[in-house]
């Protein structure tokens with residue numbers, strides 16, 4: 752892993768500790784890198800009305816968008832699982848729309864990691880090009 756990737760994974764691991772996950776106890780941290788290198792982080796935030804829960808990946812992307820970013824080049828997701836946890840289906844759609852075919856770094860707390868391209872996680876994706 753490059754030094755830059757390590758920085759992204761560390762940012763995701765750090766924000767994971769702020770996950771609000773009292774119902775699932777499944778803490779997730781995500782970090783996205785914007786075009787200019789700025790890193791935006793997010794953790795999952797659960798609701799007592801379970802369906803309103805928002806995943807870490809979307810919190811990180813919404814944070815960047817709300818700061819004026821238009822596009823991101825890489826995302827890291829950190830979960831404390833032996834088998835590396837990939838983004839859920841909803842997040843795959845959002846990552847595709849705001850990042851495109853970017854590398855997704857999956858990592859756990861034991862230093863295990865794997866990088867997968869978004870096109871592998873979400874083949875034949877739906878996006879705005881079909882709306883034109």
Ligand code: THU
Nearest residue numbers: 775777779795806807838839842
């Ligand atoms: N979760 C994420 O934050 N990201 C994912 O991609 C998978 C699921 C969260 C949502 C919920 O708070 C908890 O993990 C269990 O599903």
